[in-house]
Amino acid sequence: MDLGIKGRKAIVCASSKGLGLACARSLVREGVDVVVNARGEEALLTAAEELRSIGGTEVKSVVGDVSTLEVRERLLEACPEPDILVNNNGGPPPGRFADWDETAWDGALQANLLAPVFLIQAVLPGMQQRGFGRVINITSAMVKSPHGAMGLSTSARSGLTALCKGLSRDVAKDNVTINNLLPERFDTDRQKQMVQLASAFRNTSVEEERSAMIESIAAKRLGRPDEFGDACAFLCSAQAGFISGQNLQLDGGSYAGLI
Secondary structure, three states, X not given: OOOOOOOXXXXXXXXXXXXXXXXXXXXXXXXXXXXXXXXXXHHHHHHHHHHHHHOOOOEEEEEOOOOOHHHHHHHHHHOOOOOEEEEOOOOOOOOOHHHOOHHHHHHHHHHHHHHHXXXXXXXXXXXXXXXXXXXXXXXXXXXXXXXXXXXXXXXXXXXXHHHHHHHHHHHXXXXXXXXXXXXXXXXXXXXXXXXXXHHHHHOOOHHHHHHHHHHOOOOOXXXXXXXXXXXXXXXXXXXXXXXXXXXXXXXXXXXXXOO
């Protein structure tokens, strides 16, 4: 299927690896020019070269933490009229509610609520004026299935979800959509870190924790990043113009709820 977005321009945050890179890769394959971003320069340059090797599009890179105003401004300088914005950022580690001080809360809100909010605020007027826009927020399955240990992440991402639901209704008439992708159990470095944390916490082996994780998934396997990236690309497509304000669960069928 031709997704109808060849020649469009995209900003993809936190995209040197994992799900962010998968989204950038799928967009480049559809002929989209992308600006990629990450805090680590070496990993980002490697990712940018990989994307350029696909061919046919322009790939720019902006090094730095998207939680900062300076980096957000440089992203918008590199791509002043984006048709697509993919918000992504690393989430805070699991922990205990009693241990989260003001610094911890501030970091979570800056990274997973305010950074995407300010980017959306910056790009929406132009998207509306041009009559095309696709905003994708990579959040978490725990927005719909909260877990106490992930409270920092869930609180920030749930706030973003609520805000964007309201915004999506305001901009739909301008062919601008806002949707959220809710990943769980994808085969990325983030999941490896979570397995290692669980192993240390429960005094079990990494292999045992990984097996237990896979067993908890209805599909009995981890998700592939390319599956996630292609879902993102479809929501950015011309064909997806009637899909907005939605939370797409990508979890191998594991979510037990009805809606």
